Amino acid sequence: MKVVLTGKPAIGKTTVIKKVALQLKGKAEGFYTEEFRDKTGKREGFNVITLDGKKTLLASKNIKTPFKVGSYSVNLEEFEKTVLPALKRALNSRSIIIIDEIGKMELFSDRFAQIVKDIFSDENTTVIATVPAKNIHPVVSWIKKRPDVLLFEVDYKNRDTLPQKILNILEKH
Numbered sequence: 001m002k003v004v005l006t007g008k009p010a011i012g013k014t015t016v017i018k019k020v021a022l023q024l025k026g027k028a029e030g031f032y033t034e035e036f037r038d039k040t041g042k043r044e045g046f047n048v049i050t051l052d053g054k055k056t057l058l059a060s061k062n063i064k065t066p067f068k069v070g071s072y073s074v075n076l077e078e079f080e081k082t083v084l085p086a087l088k089r090a091l092n093s094r095s096i097i098i099i100d101e102i103g104k105m106e107l108f109s110d111r112f113a114q115i116v117k118d119i120f121s122d123e124n125t126t127v128i129a130t131v132p133a134k135n136i137h138p139v140v141s142w143i144k145k146r147p148d149v150l151l152f153e154v155d156y157k158n159r160d161t162l163p164q165k166i167l168n169i170l171e172k173h
């Protein structure tokens, strides 16, 4: 089962994923991405939080790396160190895999792109992932076009009911 969420920036994709992950505690592995703000309330960057509780910096305005998205620099090395082992472990153990998100920042990592492909190509693996509305990378359009992907566009009307809908789909599967 492959469930993929897309939708406009800040529409609530991560919130849906977190609600689903909370209900799947112990059965799911993977990560979600959360923004953090400075003292004045301005967005400073993004953290990655793995479902087994590791937190690392994904990107920040206050670091300099060659991997830039707007004013944010991506902390590629730390991202790979934290996320790749979790995804590999999940793929090998056939846990439910949660990937929030398969976006511009994360896709600076070719190794991440490759494991995402491996996960989606494995017909026995259940994955719940988020992708941006824009096809910012070949992997994103490849995922959206897959016939085995159940694609949901998150909007204001469905964002409160989607978590339960996804859980029902997983249960039936």
Ligand SMILES: Nc1ncnc2c1ncn2[C@@H]1O[C@H](COP(=O)(O)OP(=O)(O)OP(=O)(O)O)[C@@H](O)[C@H]1O
Pocket (backbone or CB within 6 Å): 007, 008, 009, 010, 011, 012, 013, 014, 015, 016, 101, 159, 160
């Ligand atoms: N169902 C909801 N009810 C009320 N507020 C919500 C809901 N879902 C999300 N929000 C709020 O909207 C904001 C953005 O939510 P979220 O981070 O989940 O969006 P996103 O689509 O994952 O964003 P991004 O484009 O950064 O990935 C947050 O402040 C969150 O608390």
